[in-house]
Amino acid sequence: AQSVTQLGSHVSVSEGALVLLRCNYSSSVPPYLFWYVQYPNQGLQLLLKYTTGATLVKGINGFEAEFKKSETSFHLTKPSAHMSDAAEYFCAVRLNTGGFKTIFGAGTRLFVKA
């Protein structure tokens, strides 16, 4: 069975510092991987996704994530945090076997300090 683990329910960084949000998955077959973001009082929106090809994926707002099959990880990074990045981030996985069921992690809330 597939599952998604996000390490750290809360992460706090200073403005301008590196953002690193961790995501590990378990899947018996190669998955599709997603990061979604939920800004305060807004709905979830896609940040980036990995399907096939290049393992380093770039998304909106300067975020990127790297799929590492050997580590079953899909960590999200941004070189320099901005106050507007404060939000909740969800990692998600879907099997590439034709189905649509998507499993979400519990989420990581990012705080950005001035």
Added chain:
Amino acid sequence: GAGVSQSPSNKVTEKGKDVELRCDPISGHTALYWYRQRLGQGLEFLIYFQGNSAPDKSGLPSDRFSAERTGESVSTLTIQRTQQEDSAVYLCASSPGGGRPDTQYFGPGTRLTVL
């Protein structure tokens, strides 16, 4: 066009009552998903519909929960005999479908409070 819409935005009900939550997906999207998000927790998959295929109901927590979808349009999630543990935000999402690893577009959610 318009995004995914959900109604009502908020619903307060008494324990034991039935509730219906509605989702209008983006026009043309064949896939539709329902999730539950309890306070401080992640999204919990409930059910998805893909075109005219049989829905995947594997995430429904009990037989008090059911969902329907008319063709590729509106979906309703029904919770019978509501319990306090049903209190959560219920999110609907739609995607173009067709077997691709496509993006899900989320609605604003319905916040359900069971007293």
